[in-house]
Amino acid sequence: AQSVAQPEDQVNVAEGNPLTVKCTYSVSGNPYLFWYVQYPNRGLQFLLKYITGDNLVKGSYGFEAEFNKSQTSFHLKKPSALVSDSALYFCALSYSSASKIIFGSGTRLSIRP
Amino acid sequence: DGGITQSPKYLFRKEGQNVTLSCEQNLNHDAMYWYRQDPGQGLRLIYYSQIVNDFQKGDIAEGYSVSREKKESFPLTVTSAQKNPTAFYLCASSISGSSVVYEQYFGPGTRLTVT
Numbered sequence: 001a002q003s004v005a006q007p008e009d010q011v012n013v014a015e016g017n018p019l020t021v022k023c024t025y026s027v028s029g030n031p032y033l034f035w036y037v038q039y040p041n042r043g044l045q046f047l048l049k050y051i052t053g054d055n056l057v058k059g060s061y062g063f064e065a066e067f068n069k070s071q072t073s074f075h076l077k078k079p080s081a082l083v084s085d086s087a088l089y090f091c092a093l094s095y096s097s098a099s100k101i102i103f104g105s106g107t108r109l110s111i112r113p
Numbered sequence: 114d115g116g117i118t119q120s121p122k123y124l125f126r127k128e129g130q131n132v133t134l135s136c137e138q139n140l141n142h143d144a145m146y147w148y149r150q151d152p153g154q155g156l157r158l159i160y161y162s163q164i165v166n167d168f169q170k171g172d173i174a175e176g177y178s179v180s181r182e183k184k185e186s187f188p189l190t191v192t193s194a195q196k197n198p199t200a201f202y203l204c205a206s207s208i209s210g211s212s213v214v215y216e217q218y219f220g221p222g223t224r225l226t227v228t
Binding site for chain 1 (some may be wrong): 203
């Protein structure tokens with residue numbers, strides 16, 4: 001069965017420090033992986049996606065994610081965190097154009113000044 | 114939140130009443146989706162539609178109904194049969210590809226409270 005997991009409910013980082021939000025997946029076949037961000041009482045905003053090709057994917061707002069097939073991970077990263085990055089982050093997985101997108105449970109990122 | 118609108122932003126209903134949530138998109142996307150979001154549970158798929166006049170049940174369709182009469186519109190009705198309807202409801206749309214999975218774009222959501 002296909003699944004996606006975000007092992008951390010909350011991540012706390014000081015402003016200016018690098019941040020990582022973790023995501024692991026399980027799929028038979030090639031994965032399509034996505035990251036979304038949600039601010040309070042708002043819809044989700046698309047950040048980036050991995051379809052194929054380079055393992056390092058760059059996205060919006062300075063975020064990037066590294067696809068690691070051997071570790072079945074797709075961690076979201078940013079070199080220098082901003083207080084405005086504080087939000088709820090979702091990793092999502094699909095495996096074909098005919099399949100649904102499965103969302104992780106979300107990780108709350110808190111950046112302290 | 115792109116070209117997807119959901120209305121109203123907040124909705125209050127008495128138990129036993131049906132309620133319809135609106136979702137409209139001007140992105141010319143073929144596919145549309147409805148999700149329910151509860152605290153700590155991520156997003157769960159209620160219904161989705163890949164094309165006008167066709168839709169499929171998602172993981173938690175019981176107590177909900179949809180229609181897709183126009184490409185731009187995908188309203189969701191929360192019926193009185195839905196046992197726990199209080200939640201944040203999100204509508205999304207995407208390009209419908211035959212060989213590629215496209216990202217979904219989300220509306221701002223409707224927070225439904227049933228008492």
